[in-house]
Amino acid sequence: MKEFFKNKVFKTLFRAVLVLVSVYFIFVGIRVFHLFKEDNTTLEVDKVLSARISLVDVMGENLPLNPKEKVDTTIAGVDSNTNGIRDDVELAIFKKYPNSPKERAVLLQYALAFQMSASQSVLNEEIATAIVQQEDRAYLCVGSILHRDDEDPVVMEEYFKKTDEMRDFVNNLQFNTKERKDAQKEFYKKVRSYNSLPRTCDLDYLSLTN
Numbered sequence: 001m002k003e004f005f006k007n008k009v010f011k012t013l014f015r016a017v018l019v020l021v022s023v024y025f026i027f028v029g030i031r032v033f034h035l036f037k038e039d040n041t042t043l044e045v046d047k048v049l050s051a052r053i054s055l056v057d058v059m060g061e062n063l064p065l066n067p068k069e070k071v072d073t074t075i076a077g078v079d080s081n082t083n084g085i086r087d088d089v090e091l092a093i094f095k096k097y098p099n100s101p102k103e104r105a106v107l108l109q110y111a112l113a114f115q116m117s118a119s120q121s122v123l124n125e126e127i128a129t130a131i132v133q134q135e136d137r138a139y140l141c142v143g144s145i146l147h148r149d150d151e152d153p154v155v156m157e158e159y160f161k162k163t164d165e166m167r168d169f170v171n172n173l174q175f176n177t178k179e180r181k182d183a184q185k186e187f188y189k190k191v192r193s194y195n196s197l198p199r200t201c202d203l204d205y206l207s208l209t210n
Contacts, residue, residue: 053083058105084112086111106141109201136194
């Protein structure tokens with residue numbers, strides 16, 4: 001009888017130790033997963049916030065060929081020259097503004113910012129918010145290249161007309177299918193409050209002609 005109680009106590013203690021060890025390893029596993037997730041998010045946010053168009057892209061030295069694939073079969077589309085801008089959007093911008101590096105620069109930046117949400121393999125609140133910060137920066141950049149005079153209503157009417165035209169041009173190219181429009185709506189649901197980024201344009205547009 002004494003041996004029986006000893007064995008029972010031992011088994012109970014052994015099971016308790018097993019439970020504690022299991023709980024410990026589960027806790028460690030969860031902690032490691034969260035640390036990995038945080039590190040990955042930080043890397044992706046840094047990548048998003050450091051993304052810039054290059055002068056090579058603006059001057060057409062890195063233009064893609066006309067896509068042979070069906071460019072609208074996926075949300076992300078085709079980016080054969082891997083510059084972060086969808087090929088069909090990039091080519092359309094060059095077609096509309098063949099003689100204006102300045103206008104191409106701001107619109108390519110705008111397209112790059114939009115494409116980030118479609119090309120991200122991981123998308124959470126932090127990453128989505130960083131992308132929208134880039135979109136906001138690119139939005140302001142478009143307006144910065146055009147003449148404005150807040151005291152002159154005629155000038156301002158023309159200013160808003162032109163900026164709306166340029167931004168709508170890229171918007172309509174970028175979100176040209178129902179799937180892409182729906183994906184963008186879902187994307188914006190992940191965005192939280194943010195502060196605008198300090199620098200507006202990727203390139204010094206004053207150094208560009210036209």
